[in-house]
Amino acid sequence: MENNTGNGQNNYQTTPCHEVDYDRALPIVLGQIFTYGDLFTKLSFLIMGFSNIIRGQIIKGFIFLLTEVMFFYFLLMEKGGTYHLDRLISLGTTPASQADGPFGKITPNDDSRKCLLYGIGTVIIIFAFLALWAESLKSGYEAQYFVAKGKRPNSFYRDIQIYFDKKIYRTLLFLPIVGISIFTITPIIFMICIGFTNYNAKHNGYTKLVDWIGFDMFGKVLHMGKDPDGTVNMFSHTFWSVLGWTLIWAVATTFLCYIFGMILAMVINRKGIKFKKFWRTLFITSVAVPQFVSLLIMRSFLSEFGLLNSFLRNFGLNPPDWLGDSTLAKVVVIVVNLWVGIPYTMLITTGILMNIPAELYEAAKVDGANAVTTFFKITLPYMIFVTTPYLIQQFIGNINNFNVIYLLTGGGPNMDTSKYQAGDTDLLVTWLYKLTTDSKDFNLASVIGMLIFILSATFSLITYRSSGSYKNEEEFQ
Amino acid sequence: MTKGKKVLAITLATTMAFSCLTACGSKKGGNNEAKPTPTAIIEDLVKVDPELGITAPDEVENNADAQKVSLKVWAPAEEQDLMEKLCTTFDKAHAEYDIDFTYEVSSEADAANNLTNDPQSAADVFMFAGDQLSNLADGNLLFDLSALIPDNPEIEEKYDDQAYNSCLIDGKLLAFPFTANQFFMYYNKSMLTEEEVKSLDDILAKDLGTAPSGEKVKNFGFDLANGWYILAFMYGNGCTLYGDGTQEKECNWNNEDGKAVVKYLNNMIATGKFFSNANDDGLPLLEKGELATVVTGSWNSNAVKAKLGDNYAACVLPTFKIDGKECHMKPFADFKMIGVNAFAGEPRPAAELAYFLADNYSQWQRLQIRSYAPTVKILQDYVTDDTKEKPEPIDPAVIAATEQMSAENSSLRPTTPQLKNYWSFGQNLGSLIYKQDERITDESKMQDTLDLIVKGITTVL
The missing domain is CATH 3.40.190.10 (Periplasmic binding protein-like II)
Known part of the structure; x- marks a missing residue:
């Protein structure tokens, strides 16, 4: 240690003192700092930056101290942190009320949604402060260490320089992290919290306040067994049957699109096929039309008295109601989705097919393998190896494939008398949409959203980690 | 990392973060702020038929101590032009108010949602579809217009019974019906x-x-x-x-x-x-x-x-x-209604405006200009009376809608959410x-x- 103190920067980089191991978890580090710190460092636990000030890092120390003062001022000021934490727990106590008299004005009062939002904001601020507090303790201990070693602690200017040199990653990531916390993390926490409240059509949050209800909604959705009167439980029945159809849909669309797209690409890719570029362009044109346009056209084309059926009737046939019969509608949406999805798979597989080394095929030919064998021994393994992550992403995308279902059938037909706000072709995500826009069951919708996330995350993690592309990354190089 | 690259990287990161901020900021405008050009341009309000017993309000000079009021009004795009003319008429007819109107577009179907999301920045007076009434009432979002009745006792008798009762919840008059919105x-x-x-x-x-x-x-x-x-x-x-x-x-x-x-x-x-x-x-x-x-x-x-x-x-x-x-x-006897936001800053002029917008004169204008079936008895009689001479024949659809809203041919909507x-x-x-x-x-x-x-x-x- 002694001979490693050539300049300040090196000192800063090495573990400043063998007593404290900065690589270890934070509470342990803090505990060590408390154990080995001198009186000033220990006082820094209460008065942030005290150790820095004493040891000459005046500006840094005062910035820490000022932050602490501001934080406690924020906590204790009128309508400050403690007020918001209190309201995060109660979600408001007084709803807006009208003044007496016929033309009395309404005084806006607590708004549960704001209570929740500001409460979450306060919690985030508290965590941010705790992180800064831990940082200040480390810095205070470092200062103690430098002084103990007879060195001058870093000047403020030097500290700033470090943020443009060794610690530039922090400087670069600062704004993105602030942005993500405000625009992504906070809304997500907010949405998750709604699942544990009774925020719905009957509680708008300002004239009818919202309360915490815990796991009630999860209980309703995941309920097993029948209702006391012997009939099915509507909410869980809806969830399980919609989930079942969502999985069937996701598997069917993902794999059928994949298989047909691959066959199409291979056919076009065959030697001896002329105008390859023309065929590829032809098939890709269906992508050029915005999806919602082509889907809405499909909808009116397939409707009971639509073009297709009047065409069929002209031949004296008695055509079915394509989108009006439960089973048929399910088949039809899968088929229509093929038409939308195959061109994409074709594009991707074309690229991969052209990349398979031709020597592999030549070698196989020499060994006397026929087309089927080469497909199953060379093409398919290669394809699957390269496209597994794509398949996973497609599968998750199909679980959440809002457009096709919503624009084509709107979730209908609605033939199941025990489903709550869901039709026979509704996916979890379109059901969620109906819950938020039609029946305004925001809390139920939030729970469905969480379950979709858990489902997608678990599935992707398991399949991705057991895929060849993850385990043997180098194999095909 | 060279210094130049670092500076570049920081600049890029900052720009990205700020462009994110500004993008989010500009979205905040919401769907009600921009006012598209009205689709139906009306040259002038239609003259009132003197035989009917409907009079156009008189124009009066504002009092010296006229109350300064600003009112925000929501109407669907196709109603904007007529709405502006009617509101101006209302302002001119009231010496005690000096009103500054703001008009925004909100379709009748969306009005309730827009109001529920943020009542404090929503319109004071707004048109909405009657199927939203119970939800708005359940959220205590509608001003109780019964407050107008002591000064205007004719309100209770003016409207078709079914229409009037559709706007009553727990004895409170929560909106004025201005046209039938139902099928026949x-x-x-x-x-x-x-x-x-x-x-x-x-x-x-x-x-x-x-x-x-x-x-x-x-x-x-x-x-x-x-x-x-x-x-x-x-x-x-x-x-x-x-x-x-x-x-x-x-x-x-x-x-x-x-x-x-x-x-x-x-x-x-x-x-x-x-x-x-x-x-x-x-x-x-x-x-x-x-x-x-x-x-x-x-x-x-x-x-x-x-x-x-x-x-x-x-x-x-x-x-x-x-x-x-x-x-x-x-x-269901369904109506399009005009309501007053319970959070309105100036409830009295807002309520009076809502009443005016659903009163004989305004309904007469809507009947003539937009073929809207009336809900006031005096105009319903005019519409259904075959014997009366009319400047232009009434659309059979208007007559059918008017007859369909009678108590014999329709039922009141449940009020529970x-x-x-x-x-x-x-x-x-x-x-x-x-x-x-x-x-x-x-x-x-x-x-x-x-x-x-x-x-x-x-x-x-």
């Missing part, structure tokens, strides 16, 4: 007579032969797989939703009366003369002469007029016979009947199916 029946005069369209059984009994295209003509077009329509039959035979309209656990559609309606509808499908008018599929068939009647509302009157031409006619919904008993189809549960199950019932699913055609299963539907309608989350 259009028919082809050359296929059915005025007498025949009075009874559904007569309509279905008639053999209308084949159309020029060779298709068999269908007699009755109705959107059966739709909760809003199918309840007209149920209410017609005495079934109700949510008891007196406030009991969220009540629904008697699974009783004998309900089953009788289901059987009647099953028989109607069996005649083969019924046409399902989902997505307005029936309109093109009217033109081809393949459909004799279609049940839809004023919103389609121009489309139907264009299809039927000289054979265009409209009437109230027909009656139907169950066990020899004559039943009137009773859809639980009504949101009903729509999906009403659609359920209609779909099962239309598809002649065995769950509803088989007499032994019919009871169970209806029980399940009732359970769904009354389940509280």
Whole structure:
């Protein structure tokens, strides 16, 4: 240690003192700092930056101290942190009320949604402060260490320089992290919290306040067994049957699109096929039309008295109601989705097919393998190896494939008398949409959203980690 | 990392973060701020018919101490022009107010949602679809307009009873109805007579032969797989939703009366003369002469007029016979309404403006300019009176809508917010009947199916 103190920067980089191991978890580090710190460092636990000030890092120390003062001022000021934490727990106590008299004005009062939002904001601020507090303790201990070693602690200017040199990653990531916390993390926490409240059509949050209800909604959705009167439980029945159809849909669309797209690409890719570029362009044109346009056209084309059926009737046939019969509608949406999805798979597989080394095929030919064998021994393994992550992403995308279902059938037909706000072709995500826009069951919708996330995350993690592309990354190089 | 690269990287990161911030900032404007050019430009307000007893308000100079008021008004895009003219008229007629109006576009269907999301920045006076009334009332978001009654006692007598009662919840007058927003029946005069369209059984009994295209003509077009329509039959035979309209656990559609309606509808499908008018599929068939009647509302009157031409006619919904008993189809009496935001900064001028916008004079303007069926008695009489000379003939659709909203031909909407549960199950019932699913055609299963539907309608989350 002694001979490693050539300049300040090196000192800063090495573990400043063998007593404290900065690589270890934070509470342990803090505990060590408390154990080995001198009186000033220990006082820094209460008065942030005290150790820095004493040891000459005046500006840094005062910035820490000022932050602490501001934080406690924020906590204790009128309508400050403690007020918001209190309201995060109660979600408001007084709803807006009208003044007496016929033309009395309404005084806006607590708004549960704001209570929740500001409460979450306060919690985030508290965590941010705790992180800064831990940082200040480390810095205070470092200062103690430098002084103990007879060195001058870093000047403020030097500290700033470090943020443009060794610690530039922090400087670069600062704004993105602030942005993500405000625009992504906070809304997500907010949405998750709604699942544990009774925020719905009957509680708008300002004239009818919202309360915490815990796991009630999860209980309703995941309920097993029948209702006391012997009939099915509507909410869980809806969830399980919609989930079942969502999985069937996701598997069917993902794999059928994949298989047909691959066959199409291979056919076009065959030697001896002329105008390859023309065929590829032809098939890709269906992508050029915005999806919602082509889907809405499909909808009116397939409707009971639509073009297709009047065409069929002209031949004296008695055509079915394509989108009006439960089973048929399910088949039809899968088929229509093929038409939308195959061109994409074709594009991707074309690229991969052209990349398979031709020597592999030549070698196989020499060994006397026929087309089927080469497909199953060379093409398919290669394809699957390269496209597994794509398949996973497609599968998750199909679980959440809002457009096709919503624009084509709107979730209908609605033939199941025990489903709550869901039709026979509704996916979890379109059901969620109906819950938020039609029946305004925001809390139920939030729970469905969480379950979709858990489902997608678990599935992707398991399949991705057991895929060849993850385990043997180098194999095909 | 060289210094230049570092500077570049920091600049890029900052730019990205800021562009993110600004992108989010500009979105905040919301959908109500921009005011598109009004689609219907009106040259001038229509002159009032002096014989009617409707007078245009007098223009007066503002008092020296006139109260400065700013009011925000929401109306759909096609109403903007008329709305601005009426509001200006109101301002000129009131010496005690000096009003600064802000107009924003919000369709009647969206108004309630927009208001619920942020009532404090929403409009003071707004037009909305009557089906939103109970939700707004449940959230205490509507100003109680009964406060106007002491000064304007004529309010209670002015409006059609059904229209007035539709706006009453717990004895509070929460909105003013300004036009009917409901369905009735259009028919082809050359296929059915005025007498025949009075009874559904007569309509279905008639053999209308084949159309020029060779298709068999269908007699009755109705959107059966739709909760809003199918309840007209149920209410017609005495079934109700949510008891007196406030009991969220009540629904008697699974009783004998309900089953009788289901059987009647099953028989109607069996005649083969019924046409399902989902997505307005029936309109093109009217033109081809393949459909004799279609049940839809004023919103389609121009489309139907264009299809039927000289054979265009409209009437109230027909009656139907169950066990020899004559039943009137009773859809919900639905209205478009004008309400005042409970959070309005100036409740009194806002309430007076809302009243003016739904009063005789404004309704007269809407009737003449936009063919809106009136809800004030004086104009209803004018519309339905055949003997009176009129500057322009009244659209039969307006007369039909006016007659359809009578207590005999319509029912009051339940006021419980639980009504949101009903729509999906009403659609359920209609779909099962239309598809002649065995769950509803088989007499032994019919009871169970209806029980399940009732359970769904009354389940509280």
